[in-house]
Amino acid sequence: MKIGVVVFPGSNCDHDCQHIFKDVLGQYVEMIWHKETLLAGLDAIVLPGGFSYGDYLRTGAIARFSPVMGAVKEFAKGGGMVLGICNGFQILLEAGLLPGAMLRNKSLHFICKDVSVKVENAATAFTGACQSGQVLKIPIAHADGNYYTDPVTLAAMQANAQIVLRYCTPEGKVTPEANPNGSLDNIAGIINAAGNVLGMMPHPERCAEAVLGNDDGKLIFLSMLESLKRNKKDLKMIPA
């Protein structure tokens, strides 16, 4: 598969994403500078974590107007798979590719630690390799991960199973104590209604190989590859 990793000024998890897809999973990775306006031949796009544009104004607020974002929107509109991690999630929200907005963490702290997240929907293109209800240990590293959306949108997302990952205890209980940042409904990751754009605050690329002592994050990337493979097979089965 050909995976595009977008590089904004201030991205700092771009090479981690490249490493996982290329060295750990053996895929072809193209690094895409944010000034690019044409994206051709990509199977999936990753918006990586970091501090694009120094988080000036609001996280992701300026990056969403980067030249590349027009092409990313087109790609998503056409059904292309887009994964936004941490700052990438914040950019997807600002760009309107996912509903809601991020607020400063309730504690006001920048939080960098392992957290437990529960896979609430294992039937997505990003979680297909997980079991429903599985608890993943993945690190977070952010100051603005306190997800907010209006009650109507939240209810629609709940009804639609768009809340894919929720902060939980290591045993899988979704409690206020397990919520590190004050996020609404313990939301750690959401997907769009069409099911091709996922944003998540935890960093799966930081725990995707055994040598790091934890490879729970690999399941997200494996899910993506499996889903892409399935789609390609389906396309081939359609008679010309």
Place this chain on the structure above:
Amino acid sequence: MKAKIHVTLKQGILDPQGKAIEHALDSLGFKNAGNVRVGKYMEVDVDEKDKVKAEAEVKAMCEKLLANTIVEEYRYELQ
């Protein structure tokens, strides 16, 4: 013209910075202080003499970039 723009979190949305400042004020003995809201203040020179047009432009700037209207509200004055 110069636009003076204030962006704050909407009422009803938790402002953790405001809360921290409120507690600090309280511990300093300012018992009358309450409901502290922290926001951003921006000044923008707008090269447009017509006030109506300038205002429309500033409003568009706020809607498109300067405020995230899901969680923030904005107000401005033009001088």
